[in-house]
Amino acid sequence: MKFTKATNYALHTMLALVESSAVKPIGVQQLAEAQGVSPTYLSKILTRLVKAGMIESASGANGGYRISRNKDDITFLDIIQAIEGSASLFECDFVHGEECLIQAVMKDAEEKMESHLKSMKIKDLIRK
Amino acid sequence: MKFTKATNYALHTMLALVESSAVKPIGVQQLAEAQGVSPTYLSKILTRLVKAGMIESASGANGGYRISRNKDDITFLDIIQAIEGSASLFECDFVHGEECLIQAVMKDAEEKMESHLKSMKIKDLIRK
DNA sequence: ATATTATGGATAATAAAAGTCTTTGAATAA
DNA sequence: TTATTCAAAGACTTTTATTATCCATAATAT
Numbered sequence: 001m002k003f004t005k006a007t008n009y010a011l012h013t014m015l016a017l018v019e020s021s022a023v024k025p026i027g028v029q030q031l032a033e034a035q036g037v038s039p040t041y042l043s044k045i046l047t048r049l050v051k052a053g054m055i056e057s058a059s060g061a062n063g064g065y066r067i068s069r070n071k072d073d074i075t076f077l078d079i080i081q082a083i084e085g086s087a088s089l090f091e092c093d094f095v096h097g098e099e100c101l102i103q104a105v106m107k108d109a110e111e112k113m114e115s116h117l118k119s120m121k122i123k124d125l126i127r128k
Numbered sequence: 129m130k131f132t133k134a135t136n137y138a139l140h141t142m143l144a145l146v147e148s149s150a151v152k153p154i155g156v157q158q159l160a161e162a163q164g165v166s167p168t169y170l171s172k173i174l175t176r177l178v179k180a181g182m183i184e185s186a187s188g189a190n191g192g193y194r195i196s197r198n199k200d201d202i203t204f205l206d207i208i209q210a211i212e213g214s215a216s217l218f219e220c221d222f223v224h225g226e227e228c229l230i231q232a233v234m235k236d237a238e239e240k241m242e243s244h245l246k247s248m249k250i251k252d253l254i255r256k
Numbered sequence: 257a258t259a260t261t262a263t264g265g266a267t268a269a270t271a272a273a274a275g276t277c278t279t280t281g282a283a284t285a286a
Numbered sequence: 287t288t289a290t291t292c293a294a295a296g297a298c299t300t301t302t303a304t305t306a307t308c309c310a311t312a313a314t315a316t
Contacts, residue, residue, distance in 0.1 A: 275300075278298100
């Protein structure tokens, strides 16, 4: 079990966008180059962030991506779930008599992690 | 990102072994049947638990697996790490100037989850 | 000895992640 | 209007990890 690289790309891109002014957009070319990933692949990832409503895209000359929501609102959890989805990390398919106690423990553990990711906002990382 | 099925098999097997007496071993056949998984595959998983020192195996007639360590010592985290390994869930390969702040946040989050998994012992789930 | 049971290696099947290529369509600039 | 710049989308391909299966071997009790 690992977080996907896509999540890493998304987090780094969001940090870059939050650090830059929200006025003029940054092209995917530039964002991709900074991370050593292909522009087409990165754009696929960024499209998911657009759909989640945390960034905006602009086509055409001088287009690109910029932050849309209030910077203060965007948490690590938001970004991660936009990429990885929000399904539970642990799924027990067996049909026990009752509810699965193991799954309950796993879910609690997961929630500890999530609550930390929810408390951390991406803008907290901006270097002064 | 998901926990593997192997982890689910391992957790359920450990629960079964802890619930049963530690005197006579249970065959992989029986354990596998209870979970609807093939004995050969389950035995591969259990071998990892053996190597991690939490269960013992006995070959030959009337052989099988039984708990080895003190039940009280075996945590969810022990079992999960025996199967999934103990590498970090998030790895940032980029070469930033300094240390990666994003990775630091992710590591903290992971540790929240781990500390919960470490606090929960498998024997806590035994049905009375 | 023989039946029973775990171990280990090789390999196959499946699924998920990571990435490419190409086309389309929107926006701008000339 | 036309050419240029850029994101979006879909169809693929490649790579990697997971989930197995099969078979030969080693250990052990009866």
